[in-house]
Amino acid sequence: MEFILILVAWWFGWWIFTSILGFGAKGASAAYKTVTKGGTFAENFSNAFVIKIERKEQNLNVISIKGQPSIQYERELALYIKIYDAEERVPVISTFEGSSEFESRIYEQRLRIGQFKAGQYWPNWVELCDFTDQEIIGPKKGQRKLLVSGFLWDINQPANFKYGIAENIAGSVDFAEIEMPYNFINVGYTELDQNRLKVQGLSVQLAIGLAMSDGSLDRKEGNVIKKWMKEAVEIAPESDRAKVKNSLNKALETGSKKAKEGKTNISNICKQLDQKAGIADKYDVLELCLDVMSSDGKADQEELAFIEEISKHIGIDYKEITKLKERRLLDLELPEAETADVDKALDIDPSWSQDEKKKHIMKLYRKYNGRINSAKDENQKKSAQSMLDLCAEAIKKYG
Amino acid sequence: MANIIGIDLGTTYSAVAKINDSGKPEIVPDEQGNNITPSVVEFTGKEKYSVGATAKKMSEVNAKYCVPNTPGDEAKRHMGSTEKVYEIYDIKHTPLSISALILKKLKEDFEKIHGPIDTAVVTVPANFANEAREATAEAAKLAGLNVENIINEPTAATFACSVLSSQELSGKYVIYDFGGGTFDCSIAEVQGHDIEILTSEGVQKLGGKDIDLALMNLVAKRFKEETGKNLNSRSYGILKAEEDKKSLSDRESILVSIQSPEGLADITITREDFEEVISSLVLQAEMAVEVALERLDLKPDQITDIILVGGSTRIPLVKKSIAKIFGREPKLLGNPDEMVALGAAIYAAYKSEGNILNPLQRQSVHKMNIQEVTGYCFGVEVLDTATGKSKNMVIIDRNEKIPCSITESLATVVDNQTALNCHVTQHAEKEEDLTFVRSVWKGKLELPPGRPQGQEIKVTYSFTENQTMNCTFMDVGTGKKTSVDLDNLRKSADKSTADIDEFKVE
Numbered sequence: 001m002e003f004i005l006i007l008v009a010w011w012f013g014w015w016i017f018t019s020i021l022g023f024g025a026k027g028a029s030a031a032y033k034t035v036t037k038g039g040t041f042a043e044n045f046s047n048a049f050v051i052k053i054e055r056k057e058q059n060l061n062v063i064s065i066k067g068q069p070s071i072q073y074e075r076e077l078a079l080y081i082k083i084y085d086a087e088e089r090v091p092v093i094s095t096f097e098g099s100s101e102f103e104s105r106i107y108e109q110r111l112r113i114g115q116f117k118a119g120q121y122w123p124n125w126v127e128l129c130d131f132t133d134q135e136i137i138g139p140k141k142g143q144r145k146l147l148v149s150g151f152l153w154d155i156n157q158p159a160n161f162k163y164g165i166a167e168n169i170a171g172s173v174d175f176a177e178i179e180m181p182y183n184f185i186n187v188g189y190t191e192l193d194q195n196r197l198k199v200q201g202l203s204v205q206l207a208i209g210l211a212m213s214d215g216s217l218d219r220k221e222g223n224v225i226k227k228w229m230k231e232a233v234e235i236a237p238e239s240d241r242a243k244v245k246n247s248l249n250k251a252l253e254t255g256s257k258k259a260k261e262g263k264t265n266i267s268n269i270c271k272q273l274d275q276k277a278g279i280a281d282k283y284d285v286l287e288l289c290l291d292v293m294s295s296d297g298k299a300d301q302e303e304l305a306f307i308e309e310i311s312k313h314i315g316i317d318y319k320e321i322t323k324l325k326e327r328r329l330l331d332l333e334l335p336e337a338e339t340a341d342v343d344k345a346l347d348i349d350p351s352w353s354q355d356e357k358k359k360h361i362m363k364l365y366r367k368y369n370g371r372i373n374s375a376k377d378e379n380q381k382k383s384a385q386s387m388l389d390l391c392a393e394a395i396k397k398y399g
Numbered sequence: 400m401a402n403i404i405g406i407d408l409g410t411t412y413s414a415v416a417k418i419n420d421s422g423k424p425e426i427v428p429d430e431q432g433n434n435i436t437p438s439v440v441e442f443t444g445k446e447k448y449s450v451g452a453t454a455k456k457m458s459e460v461n462a463k464y465c466v467p468n469t470p471g472d473e474a475k476r477h478m479g480s481t482e483k484v485y486e487i488y489d490i491k492h493t494p495l496s497i498s499a500l501i502l503k504k505l506k507e508d509f510e511k512i513h514g515p516i517d518t519a520v521v522t523v524p525a526n527f528a529n530e531a532r533e534a535t536a537e538a539a540k541l542a543g544l545n546v547e548n549i550i551n552e553p554t555a556a557t558f559a560c561s562v563l564s565s566q567e568l569s570g571k572y573v574i575y576d577f578g579g580g581t582f583d584c585s586i587a588e589v590q591g592h593d594i595e596i597l598t599s600e601g602v603q604k605l606g607g608k609d610i611d612l613a614l615m616n617l618v619a620k621r622f623k624e625e626t627g628k629n630l631n632s633r634s635y636g637i638l639k640a641e642e643d644k645k646s647l648s649d650r651e652s653i654l655v656s657i658q659s660p661e662g663l664a665d666i667t668i669t670r671e672d673f674e675e676v677i678s679s680l681v682l683q684a685e686m687a688v689e690v691a692l693e694r695l696d697l698k699p700d701q702i703t704d705i706i707l708v709g710g711s712t713r714i715p716l717v718k719k720s721i722a723k724i725f726g727r728e729p730k731l732l733g734n735p736d737e738m739v740a741l742g743a744a745i746y747a748a749y750k751s752e753g754n755i756l757n758p759l760q761r762q763s764v765h766k767m768n769i770q771e772v773t774g775y776c777f778g779v780e781v782l783d784t785a786t787g788k789s790k791n792m793v794i795i796d797r798n799e800k801i802p803c804s805i806t807e808s809l810a811t812v813v814d815n816q817t818a819l820n821c822h823v824t825q826h827a828e829k830e831e832d833l834t835f836v837r838s839v840w841k842g843k844l845e846l847p848p849g850r851p852q853g854q855e856i857k858v859t860y861s862f863t864e865n866q867t868m869n870c871t872f873m874d875v876g877t878g879k880k881t882s883v884d885l886d887n888l889r890k891s892a893d894k895s896t897a898d899i900d901e902f903k904v905e
Binding site: 076078096097098100102110112155156158323362365366367369370371372373374376377378381385388389391392393395396399 | 477480482483526528600601602603604678679680682683685686687689690693775783784786787788813814825826827828830832835836837851852853
């Protein structure tokens with residue numbers, strides 16, 4: 001919360017600066033052109049450097065620029081794209097490291113423009129970058145107003161944005177911004193704090209449900225959950241630690257009781273998680289479950305199916321889950337090919353056509369056969385070989 | 400006359416061939432008169448050992464002193480591994496040192512009759528990774544062989560066919576190599592003595608030994624059904640299973656008579672039962688063939704013929720599988736057990752300097768021409784700016800014609816970047832995830848400070864005909880570069896390894 005207050009306080013100062021830089025510089029540039037090159041002030045002003053955002057596909061937002069930046073001499077330029085929540089006047093957070101500031105997860109795209117001369121301009125809209133709805137987290141979920149800003153900067157005097165504010169304004173060249181209504185699909189970061197305890201409890205319930213999906217709790221599995229809970233307590237503010245500890249222990253007890261009775265309601269827990277958790281929390285719970293699964297050195301059918309169900313319910317891209325899963329499977333003993341449910345083990349969707357199933361199996365075969373040949377150690381090799389055996393069983397069934 | 404030989408260092412059997420005075424390759428039997436020698440080593444003391452048929456016989460009763468000591472644990476299957484050791488008489492042997500002992504025995508047997516070997520070529524499966532190839536070369540060196548070249552087994556078999564076939568080969572051929580431990584499938588364009596390998600696909604752990612093991616498990620399962628007891632592998636072991644497998648290739652059923660301390664049983668195994676338990680293994684080979692065809696976008700009817708290599712191709716289900724894929728029975732173009740060694744001998748002559756060959760030998764190989772492709776992808780670690788995480792980027796793709804040289808332009812990712820991590824990777828399929836690639840080399844290129852991000856870096860990988868690779872990372876702005884010759888790394892390692900004992904892990 002402290003962090004958010006600082007951001008809001010900074011914002012007002014920054015707002016004044018960008019207003020001067022944006023309108024003031026453009027106005028001056030338009031006036032200069034009117035005097036030296038003719039044309040009306042309005043015409044020259046309309047040719048100013050501008051930015052727009054368009055929704056291209058259901059999920060994709062494309063940012064473009066055009067016009068003439070206010071530049072008096074040749075400079076090497078970079079463009080910083082920042083996104084803010086216009087209502088709260090705070091920056092949005094990126095879910096990818098690649099589109100964030102160097103030292104924080106505040107959204108930032110840095111684009112190298114190159115050498116740019118005075119008078120040079122973009123006559124037409126140029127698509128520069130894009131972001132998906134999953135990629136940004138605003139302060140709150142739901143319908144909000146978005147502000148997209150483009151800062152042109154001299155590359156040799158970089159801006160060094162920190163928490164959405166430039167530390168070095170000497171290199172600023174021009175600025176454009178646009179507002180638009182926007183629906184944040186991710187749970188907001190101010191909301192995440194409020195939901196944290198609830199989300200952690202739900203994660204523990206899922207993990208214990210998974211650990212006990214074979215009927216009993218293995219000590220190693222229990223230790224993985226304990227370690228996770230301990231870390232959650234340690235990172236909480238000191239004043240909240242007792243509360244967090246009690247809450248997690250209670251979740252563990254509830255989850256264990258339900259699992260013993262065979263009443264773990266994955267869909268209900270996941271539904272609550274989906275509403276309350278952010279993307280990072282969702283990955284966190286999946287990582288926890290994968291750690292629980294791999295703690296006993298085996299990947300049981302029930303455990304794999306359990307994790308698959310969680311991932312479907314919380315809407316994580318299945319490719320991402322496969323990547324996470326594959327890394328864990330490297331060191332695991334996989335189910336015996338002859339007795340395994342190959343559909344589940346190889347993620348074969350029963351509704352696919354025969355041809356689709358065969359293509360999927362052949363793709364997996366290529367992947368895992370390649371991995372045997374590139375395996376770094378015997379465990380990796382053994383795990384990949386088990387997948388090949390499963391592929392052969394699947395081909396027997398569908399080939 | 401010079402002794403130019405080819406050695407098929409097989410998982411279960413090895414063979415030696417030489418180029419005779421008339422320039423033709425011929426198999427050289429071992430000391431016991433066998434054309435193929437079991438790749439089994441038995442230790443009878445700390446420094447005493449035997450290799451071949453006797454060692455193989457003893458492996459069933461004296462398994463803990465033998466390599467392999469369990470089915471599937473053959474040294475060749477672990478070549479290049481730094482983890483695998485066989486501890487016998489308190490000495491830890493490595494797959495490399497065991498292979499060296501086998502090669503040494505083959506060398507000694509040959510030299511007893513024909514005199515010193517001048518030059519030799521040793522074969523490896525097409526899907527062997529760099530480490531395994533290097534370990535094979537090292538083993539040959541430790542055995543005292545002058546091995547200048549290593550050749551892929553399917554390529555060697557193609558050489559043998561092109562020379563020995565009664566009619567000139569012309570068209571696209573599938574080399575179906577189902578050996579004792581590995582399966583390889585290569586596709587080659589052959590015009591007389593011009594051979595162009597188009598692609599190779601293989602399964603590392605798929606061979607006759609896996610089939611023997613499946614039969615052994617089937618018999619044990621039936622025994623338990625009849626007697627309720629577990630069958631000890633001493634009562635029905637891998638050697639017996641190997642014999643029965645061969646019988647099942649000729650007969651529709653066999654009677655396995657077990658007289659063991661666990662009980663007596665007469666078990667009938669039909670070919671159908673046998674085929675049921677090995678079907679998954681044969682399907683893996685079938686998938687490899689389909690992938691090889693798919694890589695080249697070829698239909699089965701575009702294949703002129705199938706060259707059979709390896710003893711497992713005699714199994715009726717394997718023949719049926721080939722017929723299913725190609726819609727016709729494969730023709731036998733030579734003895735599947737000997738093709739690889741014969742081809743390796745031809746390749747040894749082809750690669751020899753002309754002055755050690757007699758005119759007839761020179762004539763038999765001078766028209767030969769071979770074009771190979773890379774069997775692996777080679778990549779570089781880069782930063783994915785979209786995710787901010789490191790990933791692998793392919794520079795040389797699989798199936799690039801050798802020699803080749805490919806340059807890609809990359810860029811620095813941060814302002815004032817003063818160094819570039821150069822990480823060369825190797826992998827069989829296109830992979831982005833660095834978890835699944837092998838690290839071949841890591842280096843660093845120092846860069847001048849004070850420059851903005853986006854400075855161009857040129858990465859060039861060059862693969863030579865001798866299967867060596869040079870990687871160069873160049874900063875375009877300053878012309879500064881760092882490069883590595885990956886074969887030289889091996890050669891410099893060679894210098895420090897002179898004695899077989901050095902490879903025993905104590």
